[in-house]
Amino acid sequence: MNRIVLGALGALLLVAAGLFWWQGRATNAGPPPAPRLALDTPTAETDELPDADGEGLQGPALPQAxxxxxxxxRFDRLDRDRDGRITxxxxxxxxxxxxxxxxxxxxxLLSFEEWAVKTADRFKTADANGDQSLTRTEFATTKPKMKKKQDCACR
Incomplete structure (x- = not known):
């Protein structure tokens, strides 16, 4: 019983810590700085620090996509020569x-055997004696492999 209560309390603490961390990152993130070219020279306007309230400031316009x-x-993926038509x-x-x-x-030309290549290959590997037919023991080798289930160790 104590393990369950402690586990639940630990999980709640981890969720609360993650929530505070996430909110802290969201409030600290500001707008990205404006790109500055190497040719730009500092002026009196860029040397001044903006007010903390940000009144009258506006960021650059968003690019138009x-x-x-x-x-x-989908059409453009198929139209390789970009002529506006798909041949x-x-x-x-x-x-x-x-x-x-x-x-x-x-x-x-695609024959049936070529189309069913996986099955044909499986048949070739199972036909050990090469007589173009499978016996019961040869057919047993084509059985799909079953994935082992892991035993539960929850006792």
Missing amino acids: TEQTREQK RNEMLAPRVRDFRKLDVDGNN
Whole structure:
């Protein structure tokens, strides 16, 4: 019982410390300083310190960002030559690398065996005698490996 109460109290203290730390960082963070070029010369205005109240001060304007919709971004990813049109080759280009991985014999035709390459490879490794058929013992080697569950040591 004491362990539970102490654990709960410790967790609350950690949460409170994290909350104070987070709030402290938020109040200490000020606006980023304005960029200063090497060619700028100090003037009377920049040498003066601003008042603590900040009255009459205004930061630089925020940069304007162009907003693109998801569809525009997706279109631009496929439009490689930036002509405003997507050709058939541009549309199929991302799929070519995956097709080349599957096309083992390189004849640009995808047979069923090439498409099912993982299953075909598993069959080849399980067929120990090479007779193009699996016996019960050979088939047993294709069984997926089960992940061991860790025994709970909570006693």
